[in-house]
Amino acid sequence: MSKTIIVTGATSGLGLALIGALKAAGYAPILTGRSAEKVRALSAEMGVPGVTLDVSDPGAIQRVVPEILAAHGPVHGLINNAGIWLEGDFETHRPEEIRSVIDTNTTGTILMTHALLPGMLARGTGVVVNTVSTGALYCRKLISVYAASKWAIRGFTGCLEVECAPKGVRVMGFYPGKIDTQMYESAGIERDLEVAMSPEEAAKMVVFMIDQKDMVWSQVSGRSIRDYQ
Ligand SMILES: NC(=O)c1ccc[n+]([C@@H]2O[C@H](COP(=O)([O-])OP(=O)(O)OC[C@H]3O[C@@H](n4cnc5c(N)ncnc54)[C@H](OP(=O)(O)O)[C@@H]3O)[C@@H](O)[C@H]2O)c1
Numbered sequence: 001m002s003k004t005i006i007v008t009g010a011t012s013g014l015g016l017a018l019i020g021a022l023k024a025a026g027y028a029p030i031l032t033g034r035s036a037e038k039v040r041a042l043s044a045e046m047g048v049p050g051v052t053l054d055v056s057d058p059g060a061i062q063r064v065v066p067e068i069l070a071a072h073g074p075v076h077g078l079i080n081n082a083g084i085w086l087e088g089d090f091e092t093h094r095p096e097e098i099r100s101v102i103d104t105n106t107t108g109t110i111l112m113t114h115a116l117l118p119g120m121l122a123r124g125t126g127v128v129v130n131t132v133s134t135g136a137l138y139c140r141k142l143i144s145v146y147a148a149s150k151w152a153i154r155g156f157t158g159c160l161e162v163e164c165a166p167k168g169v170r171v172m173g174f175y176p177g178k179i180d181t182q183m184y185e186s187a188g189i190e191r192d193l194e195v196a197m198s199p200e201e202a203a204k205m206v207v208f209m210i211d212q213k214d215m216v217w218s219q220v221s222g223r224s225i226r227d228y229q
Pocket of ligand 1: 009010013015033035057083084104108133175178180181184
């Protein structure tokens with residue numbers, strides 16, 4: 001039987017590419033996203049189950065994860081991929097924008113892991129991949145809140161890695177540079193994505209990390225060679 005893997009934020013970009021790559025690799029991905037309409041259309045197009053799930057809503061996580069488990073049985077993997085971008089001088093950000101980034105990128109990742117990890121630990125097997133960012137490896141101006149949301153996940157991922165590996169569960173972090181997705185545009189930011197890697201290239205790496213059953217790929221980072229100009 002195929003291994004079930006939940007992907008959050010799978011209605012575009014890297015998440016959607018992951019659905020295709022996981023399916024091609026023989027896994028049983030579950031496409032989740034915050035827009036019911038997009039989830040419905042894309043799950044039909046990709047031929048995979050789709051579930052509406054806004055990871056910034058703790059109540060939704062509490063309600064939806066048990067529904068997924070009831071419908072699909074044990075979940076082998078979780079890819080915490082949902083994320084939003086915020087860029088600009090810190091003092092110009094509205095408090096609700098700041099909350100939204102932390103609620104989605106940070107608390108969403110932690111609570112999704114909290115909901116699914118116990119089952120993996122009980123079975124002594126499983127995998128959690130957190131999509132972090134090169135923004136959590138160094139400091140640069142104008143991304144303080146996004147960086148904070150991802151630096152928190154860098155710490156979370158590293159600590160859980162050493163806590164869970166002895167129990168058979170691999171918790172890993174993926175730290176990509178620029179990916180050619182709609183993340184910046186959705187945040188109202190213009191970015192030259194000619195130099196970015198494709199979502200498919202990034203997805204291939206994540207599937208490789210998951211596939212290597214005896215390996216914990218701790219902090220996997222990379223960017224397109226075009227991005228070194
Ligand atoms: N693009 C880059 O250069 C880059 C670089 C490093 C790391 N990353 C990380 O890669 C991950 C994927 O981003 P992407 O580049 O593929 O961007 P994207 O195309 O904008 O995809 C982000 C996905 O997350 C979803 N999402 C946003 N808020 C959500 C919420 N509250 N609940 C559930 N889903 C939510 C979006 O849904 P909608 O379709 O409804 O908007 C979308 O499906 C993010 O964690 C991002 O931080 C991206």
